[in-house]
Amino acid sequence: MASGIKSLINSAKALYIGNSGSKAELPDLFPVVDKEIDGEDCDRDCSSCVVQYPKSFKIDETDALYGFVKGWSTHVLVATGKSDWVRDVADEKGSIMQAISHAKAPSNGRLMVSASNIPTPHRTTSYSEPTTVLVLPAFAVVENVTPATVPTLVSIINDSPTNTSPLEPISIPPSITAHLPEPTPAMLKDITTRPSPHRALILLCSQKTRDARCGQSAPLLRKEFQRHLAPLGLYRDLDDERPGGVGIYFISHVGGHKYSANVMIYRRPDAFGLDEVELGKLTEEERQRVVPIKPQEGEDDLGAAQCIWLARVKPEDCEGIVKFTVLQGKVVKPQSQLRGGFDRGRGLMSW
Numbered sequence: 433m434a435s436g437i438k439s440l441i442n443s444a445k446a447l448y449i450g451n452s453g454s455k456a457e458l459p460d461l462f463p464v465v466d467k468e469i470d471g472e473d474c475d476r477d478c479s480s481c482v483v484q485y486p487k488s489f490k491i492d493e494t495d496a497l498y499g500f501v502k503g504w505s506t507h508v509l510v511a512t513g514k515s516d517w518v519r520d521v522a523d524e525k526g527s528i529m530q531a532i533s534h535a536k537a538p539s540n541g542r543l544m545v546s547a548s549n550i551p552t553p554h555r556t557t558s559y560s561e562p563t564t565v566l567v568l569p570a571f572a573v574v575e576n577v578t579p580a581t582v583p584t585l586v587s588i589i590n591d592s593p594t595n596t597s598p599l600e601p602i603s604i605p606p607s608i609t610a611h612l613p614e615p616t617p618a619m620l621k622d623i624t625t626r627p628s629p630h631r632a633l634i635l636l637c638s639q640k641t642r643d644a645r646c647g648q649s650a651p652l653l654r655k656e657f658q659r660h661l662a663p664l665g666l667y668r669d670l671d672d673e674r675p676g677g678v679g680i681y682f683i684s685h686v687g688g689h690k691y692s693a694n695v696m697i698y699r700r701p702d703a704f705g706l707d708e709v710e711l712g713k714l715t716e717e718e719r720q721r722v723v724p725i726k727p728q729e730g731e732d733d734l735g736a737a738q739c740i741w742l743a744r745v746k747p748e749d750c751e752g753i754v755k756f757t758v759l760q761g762k763v764v765k766p767q768s769q770l771r772g773g774f775d776r777g778r779g780l781m782s783w
Contacts, residue, residue, distance in 0.1 A: 454596075454779065454781060455499065455782060456782060458770065459766070460780065461772075461773065462738070462761060462763045462766070462775065463761065463762045464763050465752075465763070465764050466712075467712065469713065470712045471712035472712070474756065475752070475764055477748035478656075478747070478748045478749070478750060478752070479748075481656060481748050481750070481751075482656070482659065483652045483655055484652075485648065485652065485746060486648060489648060489692075491645065491690060491744060492691055495690075497743055497771045498766070498770050498772060498782065499782055499783070500772070501741060501771050501773075502687075502783065503782075503783035504595065505538070505540055505541025505542050505543065505596070506538060506541065506542075506544070506567065506568065506592065506594055506595070507546065507567075507739075508543065508546070508566065508567050508568070508585075508589070509550060509566040509568070509681060509683060510529055510545070510548060510563065510564075511548060511551060511552050511553075511564040511566075512524075512527070512547045512548060512550070512552065512557060512563070513550075513557045514547070514557045515549045515638045515647075515682040516639055516647060517547050518641065521547040521684045522545070524547065526559040526560065527547070527559045527579070528559075528563060528565065528577055528578075529547055531582040535582045535583055535586055537586075538586050538590050539590050540592075540594050546686065547683065547684040548566075548681045548684070549681060549682040550564060550566065551670050553575070562575075562576045562578050565577050565585060566628060567588065567589060567592055568633075568698055568736055568739075569593055569594070569597075569698065569737075569739065570592040570602055570604065570735045571627060571698075571735045572588070572602070572625055572626070572627060572735075573625065573626050574623060574625050575623065575624045575626070576619075576622060576623050576624060578620060581610040581620070581623055583610075583611075584608060587608075588604060588608065588623075588625065591604065592604060593735050595774040596774070596779070596781065598776065598779070599701060599737060599776050599777050600734065601732040601733060601734060602735050605625065606625055607622060607623070607624050607625075608622075608624075609623075610622075610623055629673045630677060630679040631675075631677065631700050631704060632678045632679075632758050633679050633698040634678060634679070634680045634681075634697055635681055635682075635683045635686075635695065635696040635697070635698070636649070636650040636680065636681070636682055636693065636694075637685060637689065637692070638651070639684045642684075642689055643685075643689035643690075645689060646685070646689055646692055646694075649693035649745075650693065652747055653745065653747060653750060654680050654682075657680055658680070659750075660751050661677075661680075664754075665677075665724075666678045666704075668680070676724075676726045676727050688771065691743035691744050692743070693745045694743050694745075695745045696739060696741050697740045697741075697742070697757055697758060698739050699736060699737060699739075699740070699761055700734065700737060701737040702737075703758075703759070703761070704724035704759050704760075705724065705725030706722065706725070706759050707760050707761050736776070737761075737775065737776050738761055738776070739774055740757055740761070740773045741770070741771040743769055744769050745769065749764070749765070
C-alpha cells in the first residue's frame with residue numbers, strides 16, 4: 433500500500449515538473465564510477481573523516497530522487513556576505529533577490545535565484561551598496577549590481593548561455609552602462625563583467641531558517657571538502673581568486689531539504705584535464721603522479737559543461753565526490769544521491 437502511494441506521489445511530481453522530451457535516464461546523464469576503470473575503492477566511504485553529523489540528523493532515505501528537480505535555464509548567485517536569510521530570499525528587503533522577483537523575467541527560460549555567502553565588495557551584509565552576482569552556467573561574474581540595475585542584469589542573462597545551450601565560446605561585454613535616470617552618478621551606472629576564475633563550484637544549502645539540517649550540514653561539509661581539496665592545491669576560500677581552483681559557497685534554499693545535504697557541483701568542460709583518466713588501470717606510483725591540469729591562458733571560455741545535483745550527502749561521501757565528481761564529472765552513488773542536473777556537452781538533462 434505504501435509503495436503504491438509513493439508511486440502516485442512520484443507520478444504527480446513528474447507531471448508538475450514536466451518533461452521536455454530531452455530527459456536522460458538516470459544511468460545516461462553522467463558517467464558512474466566503475467571499479468574496473470576507477471579502482472576497487474571508488475565507491476567506498478571515507479574512513480578518516482574528521483567531522484560527523486549530529487546524532488539527531490535524520491533525513492528521508494526512501495524517496496526516489498532522480499528526475500524530480502524542476503528544470504532551470506540560468507542560475508544566479510547573489511553576494512550577500514551572509515549564510516542565512518529570511519525564509520524566502522525574495523523578501524530580503526532592499527536586496528537584489530527582491531529586485532529580481534519584481535523585475536521582468538528573463539526571456540531565455542526559468543531563472544533560479546540563490547542568495548550566497550560570497551563576500552560583498554564593501555565587506556558588509558548591508559543591501560545599501562552595490563554587490564556582485566555570479567551567472568551560471570556562463571561562469572560570469574557581474575559587478576556593481578544594484579536593485580536599480582537589475583533590468584541590465586536580466587539583459588546580460590538573456591545574452592548568456594543557458595543549461596541547454598551548446599558549448600560555444602562566451603562573449604559578454606566587459607562593461608555595460610545601465611540606463612538610469614539623471615542625475616544618477618556614473619559610478620552606479622557602470623556594470624562590469626569578467627569570467628569566474630574557478631574551474632568548478634561546490635554549492636551547499638546553508639539556510640537554517642528553512643531547515644536546521646541545512647545550517648548544520650553546510651559548515652561540516654565545507655570543512656571536509658576543504659580537507660580533500662587543499663592537498664591538491666584546489667581549495668579556494670571566499671577571497672581567493674587564484675585561477676584553476678574550486679570555490680565552495682553557501683547558498684539559500686534550493687528545495688528538498690528533507691534530503692539534506694543538497695550539493696550542487698558546476699564544472700567547466702573537462703575541468704581539470706582528468707575526465708578521461710582511468711585511475712583503476714594505473715599503478716600506485718602512476719596514480720601519485722596524476723595531478724589536476726591548470727587552465728591554459730587564452731583558452732576559450734565555454735562556461736559550465738555540467739551541473740551535478742546530489743542529495744543525502746554526508747561527510748564520509750566528500751572524499752569520493754572530490755576524487756570522482758569534482759575532478760572527473762562522475763557520480764559515485766547515483767541511485768541514492770543523484771537528484772538531477774545537465775550536461776551541455778551531450779545535450780542531456782534530468783527534466
